[in-house]
Amino acid sequence: ALVLRAGTPVSRGELLDAVWGLEPPAAQVVPVYVYRLRKCLRPGDGQEESVIGRDRGGYRFSGEGVELDVDTLEQITADAAALASDGDLTAAVGRYDDALALYQGEPLSGLPGPFAEGARRRLNERRTVVMQEKLELQLRMGRYADAIGELAVLTSAHPHSEPLAALLMRALYGSGRRADALGVFTRLRRRLVDDLGVEPGPLPRRLHQAVLRGDDLTIARR
Structure with missing residues (x-):
């Protein structure tokens, strides 16, 4: 709850809601947990300040000098997008694979609470987007079977x-x-109609017609 909002003060009440949800314990437990975290996360030989600070707004995780997977993910995907923009699709696909390798199973696996649940959902959605971007490049390269x-x-x-x-x-x-x-x-059409009561949008319909005609899909996909 602190790390994924690095640099942002989070109040004691917000932490209770985020971690315990509808059945929070007494508010006094928060300083106890934070104290233990400070000891665990104190860098170096124990003489430096912990990465968890305290101010009037609450507790704050300082991300300066700390390597976080979520930050690394965005850095790598930005590299991949830049490579793709420059036309180096092979290198871009490789960087997207590097980004996806940061995921090792379910994000925040085993962590309870509404904040972890929401973050887990967002991280899974981000993984899907990264995979989609990588697969799009593979198709542009003609690597259909690989995708x-x-x-x-x-x-x-x-x-x-x-x-x-x-x-x-x-x-x-x-x-x-x-x-x-x-x-x-x-x-796709059956699922959309049966489950949501809607027809497929323009892109899948256009591709469907192109496949029926035997067209070049590099035009129909746009």
Whole structure:
């Protein structure tokens, strides 16, 4: 709750709500936990100040000089985007793989409380976006077969995602699997209509028509 809001004061009440939710203990437990954390996170030989400070607004985690995976993730993805913008798609895909390697299982695994739950959801959503950006580059490079496996897993986990379904359609079609690409659209439409009462948007519809006609999908994807 402190690390993921580095530099921002978090009050005792906010920590109680974030960590314990609807059944918080007495407010006096917060200083006890913070004291233990300060001891655990005190750098060096114990003479320096802890990375957790205190001011009138509450407790604050100081991120200066501290390496956090969430910060590293954003740095690497920014590198990948810059490489892609410069046309070095192979290096960009490699950097996206480096970013995804920071995820080791479920983010914040085993941590209870509403703040951890929300952060876990956001980190998982961020992983999906990073994977989507990487897979888009692989398709641009013509590496269709390499992308199909990951896209199949992603579309199964996110059955209502039109962008992911569109990527899988492109990967299958590019691999010569025209019928399977059409099947992706059929399943997407059925799920959207049955579960949400809506039709697919312009992108999957445009790709579907392009596959039916046998068009070049580099045009239809836009």
